[in-house]
Amino acid sequence: MYSSATSPTPTVTRTALRPPTAAGSRPGPKPAPQGRPAPPRGTDSRSTDARGQAGRTALGLRTPDPALNGGAPHRGPVARPGVDHRMLRGRSAQPAVTERIDPAALQTPAVRAALGNISRICPAFTPRQVLREGGRHILVAGTIGRTPVVAKCLAPQAVRGEQFDQLVADFHHEVAVYRAFVRHRPPVRLPRLVAADHDRCVLVMERIPGRPAARERHPVNAPTPGEVRALLAAVRTLNLWRPPTDVFHAPLDYQLEIARFHSVGQLTDRDAGDLRGLMHGLAHAPLQLCHGDALLSNMLLAPSGPVLVDWEQAGWYLPGYDLAMLWGVLSGDTAARRQISQLAQSGGTLARDAFLVNLVLVLMREIRLYDVPGAGEEQRIMIRRLYDDAALARRAVRAAVGTR
Numbered sequence: 001m002y003s004s005a006t007s008p009t010p011t012v013t014r015t016a017l018r019p020p021t022a023a024g025s026r027p028g029p030k031p032a033p034q035g036r037p038a039p040p041r042g043t044d045s046r047s048t049d050a051r052g053q054a055g056r057t058a059l060g061l062r063t064p065d066p067a068l069n070g071g072a073p074h075r076g077p078v079a080r081p082g083v084d085h086r087m088l089r090g091r092s093a094q095p096a097v098t099e100r101i102d103p104a105a106l107q108t109p110a111v112r113a114a115l116g117n118i119s120r121i122c123p124a125f126t127p128r129q130v131l132r133e134g135g136r137h138i139l140v141a142g143t144i145g146r147t148p149v150v151a152k153c154l155a156p157q158a159v160r161g162e163q164f165d166q167l168v169a170d171f172h173h174e175v176a177v178y179r180a181f182v183r184h185r186p187p188v189r190l191p192r193l194v195a196a197d198h199d200r201c202v203l204v205m206e207r208i209p210g211r212p213a214a215r216e217r218h219p220v221n222a223p224t225p226g227e228v229r230a231l232l233a234a235v236r237t238l239n240l241w242r243p244p245t246d247v248f249h250a251p252l253d254y255q256l257e258i259a260r261f262h263s264v265g266q267l268t269d270r271d272a273g274d275l276r277g278l279m280h281g282l283a284h285a286p287l288q289l290c291h292g293d294a295l296l297s298n299m300l301l302a303p304s305g306p307v308l309v310d311w312e313q314a315g316w317y318l319p320g321y322d323l324a325m326l327w328g329v330l331s332g333d334t335a336a337r338r339q340i341s342q343l344a345q346s347g348g349t350l351a352r353d354a355f356l357v358n359l360v361l362v363l364m365r366e367i368r369l370y371d372v373p374g375a376g377e378e379q380r381i382m383i384r385r386l387y388d389d390a391a392l393a394r395r396a397v398r399a400a401v402g403t404r
Contacts, residue, residue, distance in 0.1 A: 105130040106140075114138045114153040117200045125151065125204070136167060141207060148207035149194055170312040171201045177248070177311040178203065184243045188234050189307045210302030217295055218366075218382055222333035231299055232339060234306040235322045239288050251292060251315040254279060254357065261364045274397045275360060278353045285350045287316035294322035295329060320344050320355030324362045331385050349403075356397050363390045 105111065106127055118125050124144050131139040131150065136158045140151045158167050178193040191205035213223050213231060222228065258279075262272040291298070292313025300307040327340045344355035367386045370379055 105133075108133070110138060110156050111140065113156055114140060114151070114202075117153055117197065117202045118151045118204065120200065121195045121197045121202060122149075122151070122204055125149070144194065144204075147194075150191070150205050150207045152203045152205070154201040168201060171203070172198060173251075173314075174310070174312040175203055177314045178205070180243075180247045184247060186238060186243075187241050188238045189302070189305055190311070191307070191309060208300060208302050208307050210300035210307055212297050213299045213301055213306075214296035217297060218329050218331065219296060220332060222330055222336060223296065223301070225335060227301060228330075228333070228336045228339070230301075231296070231306050232323075232326070232336075232343065234299075234308065235291065235294055235326070236343065238308070239290060239319070239322060241289055243289065245316075248289060248315045250287065250317070251313055252317060252321075252361075254318065254361070257361050257364075261361070261368075264368075266364050266367060267360075271360070271394055271397070274394075274401045275357055277401050278357050278397065282318060282350060282354055282357070285318065285354060288319040288321070290314070290317040290321040292317065292321065294325040296326075318354035318358055319347060319351045321358045321362075324355055324358035327359060328362045328366055328389065331389065353400055356393065356400055360390070360393045360397060363393055 106115070110133060111130055115125075115127055118127075118140070122144055125142050126144075127140050127142040129141040131141050133139075134155065136155055138153045138155050140153075142149060142151065154167060154171055158164065175196045175198055178196065181190065182193055189208075191208055194204040194206060196203050213227060214221075223231065255276075258267065258272055258275050261267045262269075267275070291308055291311065292315060293310055294308075298308065298310040300309060323340050323344050327337055330336045330340075345352050363386060367383070367390060370386065371383050375383065
């Protein structure tokens with residue numbers, strides 16, 4: 001099912017990923033249902049040659065010396081999908097009790113079923129807007145009294161799908177994470193838990209005004225440098241937090257992941273051996289609390305700062321998992337990748353090795369998601385970029401193994 005093709009042989013002088021040679025256009029966010037339309041997304045006017053030259057230092061991983069151990073988010077009342085723009089005007093604004101209701105969206109069979117489950121735990125919930133009706137989840141914005149909230153439910157098609165057990169397990173884990181955050185308050189901003197139904201997979205949370213840092217998994221246009229710095233600071237603050245070890249579990253079996261990608265041909269024998277060699281040296285390394293799905297689309301840029309949402313994969317990982325995730329999706333921002341690489345190396349050799357293991361596994365998963373039959377030209381560009389990233393990460397792992 002998955003391609004076992006390898007990336008082209010790189011030149012000897014290349015030390016980091018070359019950014020894409022063709023950006024391709026991606027569909028932008030849907031127009032807002034009311035008010036002024038969202039501002040157009042900017043384009044990168046740099047030439048391909050200039051970006052390629054800058055990209056050669058993006059990863060920035062090198063043999064360590066033994067002695068080594070924001071543009072503010074938009075605050076104007078511009079209407080955006082899923083954002084209560086009246087709340088952006090200040091604390092004196094009233095909740096969106098007069099927000100336009102779309103009866104057609106609220107009357108689809110899937111949404112009606114979700115609203116029935118929501119009303120069981122929140123009888124006072126008044127639906128206002130369907131934020132998402134996808135294959136996995138349904139998100140409905142509304143109010144409880146004068147409090148804006150968002151309700152998240154499993155979609156009926158997900159319940160009938162082949163991955164039902166895994167989706168339910170992930171949903172239960174996210175509910176458990178939000179309940180744990182009530183007892184152990186994290187040092188980062190996240191939606192406050194309002195109510196949850198473990199059996200019916202319903203989660204009701206505070207609705208925080210803000211906009212996603214990106215709407216695509218691999219955004220063409222990265223956030224501004226100031227926004228990137230704020231997001232990285234929030235992620236690092238979470239990673240350095242040390243809650244009780246029995247509150248969260250370890251969602252990822254690293255040895256199993258290496259064996260899985262090796263069995264389908266995405267990792268060669270040498271790649272798997274190199275990763276196992278680094279894992280052997282990390283056997284006693286302390287784990288790190290990570291978000292686990294640190295995509296830009298899971299981060300809101302709110303007036304009060306970054307807000308992390310969608311905690312289904314939160315838990316204990318090798319250090320640098322969130323950084324590896326961000327490095328993998330920020331392929332068009334060499335400056336951000338350089339910052340991430342510097343953060344990954346700041347903890348010394350063990351932190352660098354853990355970051356490299358995480359990076360290879362994250363890139364293998366992205367290739368598995370996107371390298372599928374019938375991919376269009378835009379997706380093929382992304383696939384080539386992912387293979388280039390994977391080749392770079394493999395060389396960095398090989399160099400790290402050689403220094404041990």
